[in-house]
Amino acid sequence: MSNLEREAVATPCGGRGFVVAEPVRELLSPRRVKLGESTEVRRLLPNLGRRMVGAWCFVDHYGPDDIADEAGMQVPPHPHMGLQTVSWLHEGEVLHRDSLGSLQTVRPYELGLMTSGRAISHSEESPRGHARLLHGAQLWVALPDGYRHSEPHFEHHAALPAVTAPGLTATLILGSLDGTTSPGTTYSPLVGADLALSADAEARLPLDPDFEYAVLGMAGEIRVDGVPVQPGAMLYLGCGRTELPLRAGSDASVMLLGGEPFAEELVMWWNFIGRSHEEIAQAREDWMTGPRFGEVHGYDGDRLPAPELPPVALKPRGRVR
Known part of the structure; x- marks a missing residue:
């Protein structure tokens, strides 16, 4: 997924200085962003008050959108470096193409995981004969320094393990939860899980007190540690938790995102994650003029040009504004 905003703003993030060491209940409101011509997303990370949750550094929620008479998602070829992209669907399909030659349709509750490493480009689109709804x-997951220059690769996992309890199914997207581990490749201690609860269900999910956590509302009525979390909202939970109380007022689902606080300070600009202004500027130049990011074949349209860099040098610093 790309950041398609034409005025790209640098996002300094990372470092441990602003990690909340104790449990909190910090409700984050989304910012609405147009993604192409027909898709609007709710951007939860980076947020004005919170830049990262563990290594999770970018979160968009979209839908449910009725795209029966529309093209649906149409994201032209664009570059990435220094991160992993995670595609997660509840409804619809997304066709992924990349500069490695990967061609994969990602469907609901399947994991599409792209590790950019030093450089990759890809496109995402709703297939021509797509489903009525898209949701x-x-x-994005930031790569630590030891892995951010690695070779790019793409993974697709159609079957994922789950943790179950009465009224609760937790599908493991990345990392580990309650002794169950996703097959997706990770490069720092983290977890991503889709939690589906039946109406009136109550559950207590075991957590790692050394991780910081957040919950993204996906569907239905649910209270997380007593706080109502609407679809498209995110509740930041801090660290120091050994369990998470959940109570559903209807059939509901949320995504649990967590991880060890990310120690490195980063610069995130447009679709790049780096450590300095010079690194970001070189990546932009390489996308506009060189072969570094490769070519995406088969997408019907031009690739996405990079925005102009801001007039001041980009500097890495803290996790919150």
Whole structure:
């Protein structure tokens, strides 16, 4: 998934200085962003008050959208470096193409995981004969320094393990939860899970007190640690938790995102994550003029040009504004 905003703003993030060491209940409101011509997303990370949750550094929620008479998602070829992209759907399909030659349709509750490493480009689109509804989330995971220059690769996992309890099914997207581990490749301690609860269900989900956590509302009525979390909203939970109380007022679902607080300070600009202004500027130049990010074949349209860099140098610093 791309950041398609034409005026790209640098996002300094990372570092441990602003990690909340104790449990909190910080409700984050989304910012609405147009993604192409027909898709609007609710951007939860980066947020004015919160930049990261563990290594999770970018979260868009979209839908449910009725796209029966529309093209649906149409994201032209664009570059990435220094991160992983996670495609997660509740309804619809997304056709992924990348500069490695990958061609994969990602369907509901399947994991599409792209590790950019040093450089990759990709496109995402609703297939021509797509389903009526489109509903899901697109997320980024920042790569730690030891892996951010690695070779790019793409993974597709159609079957994922789950943790179950009465009224609760937790599908493991990335990382581990309650002794169950996703097959998706990770490079720092983290977890991503889709939690589906039946109406009137109550559950207590075990957590790692060394992780910081947040919950993204996907559908239905649910209270997380007593706080109502509407679809498209995010509740930041801090660290120091050993369990998470959940109570559903209807059939409901949320995404649990967590991880060890990310120690490195980053610069995130447009679709790049780096450590300095010079690194970001070189990546932009390489996308506009060189072969570094490769070519995406088969997409019907031009690739996405990069925005202009801001007139001041980009500097890495804290996790919150």
